[in-house]
Amino acid sequence: MKDSTQEVVKSKYTDSWLPVKQIMNGMIQLESGYYVTGVKVHPKNIFIMDQTAQDSMVYNLRNFYNTIDYEFWLIIADRPVDINLYLAELQQLYNNTPDNNIRKLILQDINKANQFMSIEYNVVDTEYYLIFQEKKLEVLQKKLHNLISGLANCGLQSTQTSNADLRIILDNLLNGGEQINFGTVMS
Numbered sequence: 001m002k003d004s005t006q007e008v009v010k011s012k013y014t015d016s017w018l019p020v021k022q023i024m025n026g027m028i029q030l031e032s033g034y035y036v037t038g039v040k041v042h043p044k045n046i047f048i049m050d051q052t053a054q055d056s057m058v059y060n061l062r063n064f065y066n067t068i069d070y071e072f073w074l075i076i077a078d079r080p081v082d083i084n085l086y087l088a089e090l091q092q093l094y095n096n097t098p099d100n101n102i103r104k105l106i107l108q109d110i111n112k113a114n115q116f117m118s119i120e121y122n123v124v125d126t127e128y129y130l131i132f133q134e135k136k137l138e139v140l141q142k143k144l145h146n147l148i149s150g151l152a153n154c155g156l157q158s159t160q161t162s163n164a165d166l167r168i169i170l171d172n173l174l175n176g177g178e179q180i181n182f183g184t185v186m187s
Contacts, residue, residue: 026160033135034134037144040127041151042158068147079127083113087113087114129165130147
C-alpha cells in the first residue's frame with residue numbers, strides 16, 4: 001500500500017513536467033493553448049549620452065511601460081560569446097602588419113582578449129527581453145507590433161524573439177544561469 005504523503009515521481013527529465021508543447025515561429029506554444037513570445041530589445045548605453053538625452057530616454061521608457069496594460073516579464077539573460085574568431089583575425093592582422101608600433105597595439109588587444117577568455121572572466125553578451133503570453137494569435141501580433149513601435153519611439157531597436165532566443169531564456173530560467181559544458185572524455 002502506498003503512503004498518501006509520498007509524491008509519485010513520473011520522470012526525472014525536465015521536459016516531462018514543463019507545459020511546453022513546442023517552440024516555433026518565435027513563440028512557445030504551451031499545452032494550455034497559450035503562446036509565450038515577446039521582443040528582444042537591442043541594448044543601448046545611455047551613459048554615453050548627454051544628460052538631456054538620458055533624461056528624455058528614461059522619461060519615454062517610463063511612459064511606454066505605463067501604456068502596457070497586460071502582464072509581461074522583463075528578462076535579462078547572459079549569452080556566452082565566443083571570441084575565438086576575433087582572436088584569429090587579430091592574430092592574422094598581427095602577422096601581416098610590418099609596422100612594429102601597430103604590432104605592439106595589436107598584441108595588447110590579443111593579450112586583453114586572452115585575459116577575457118581565461119577562467120577569471122566570463123565573456124557574455126547581455127540580452128533584454130519583454131515576454132508575455134496570449135491565447136489569441138491576432139491579439140498576440142497586435143501586442144508585438146505595439147511593443148516594437150513603442151520601443152522605437154523610445155529610441156530602442158527591437159525584434160520579435162526567435163526560437164533560439166526562447167531556448168536561451170528557458171535554459172537560463174531552468175538552469176539558474178549556469179552554463180554546462182560537456183567536454184571530450186579521455187581514457
